[in-house]
Amino acid sequence: MIEKLEMFIALAREQHFGRAAEACGVTQPSLSAAIKQLEDQLGVMLVWRGSRFQGLTPEGQRVLEWARQIVGDARTMREEMRTAKQGLSGNLRLAVIPTALTMVSDLTTQFSRRHPNVRFTVRSSTSAEILALLENLQVDAGISYLDNEPLGRVSTVPLYDERYCVVLRADDPLAAQGELRWSDLGDLPLCLLTPDMQNRRIINLHMAEAGVSAAPKVEASSVIVLISHVLAGGWATVLPLKAAEIFLAGGDLVALPLTAPDAHHAVGLIAPYREPHTPVLAALMQQAHTIAEKRPGTVA
Incomplete structure (x- = not known):
């Protein structure tokens, strides 16, 4: 049953039988047969069928909620038993908003010192993608905004307040100013x-x-791309100070605080709303609490 539910989750996520089968490492006929067997076991039709995937039925949508809960609980049980036998180990999958990528090492380095048998996989994702990845059990936790847009049912640990600055070349005429307004x-x-x-x-x-509109000449999904343009000269970008700090050490760039208003938004660790968490995830959340308590400017 668990294996069939995992295939059903993959199908709902991929919305394509072939891609779902590939994600599960099975053939498409095997996945189709598993979904049909699941329907027979539950006595309802889960998927609208035609020449291609046409979506989930209302019953399928409800079963998807149960499937995520059951598969998540089953994984937690297996992890707890493995930890009881081997101690904390395995791979922790993190999805992180681009502006928080530079602080991930604060979390992973300290955690690894305590738990050397745990590996990390870190991926850059938008805040919306992080919520979807958590919901579909594709990552174990995320680092994202906590207070700007709805999160839904997740567990959170505030890490720090994101404050904003303009990043310029050090030889830019504006660099001599102490701050800029929005x-x-x-x-x-x-x-x-x-x-x-x-x-x-x-x-x-x-x-x-502040009465102005954003009309950037360059848009990118990578902070590195933004910084490379600023270094090339003639450009400016807006970043959280925490994200900018790593690029300021060489002295080629400066960061001017943005005021009027002195805006700030909370960033933190988010995890599925499930009790108990896996032992590894519970340890990560405890590590996040420890970091937050020591960091100035942390959200209470």
């Missing part, structure tokens, strides 16, 4: 993250509140 951004040649990023939506909001 309204000043309307006159700058900006390169910003793409609109699907929550960071960009936050920037758009605060610029609109």
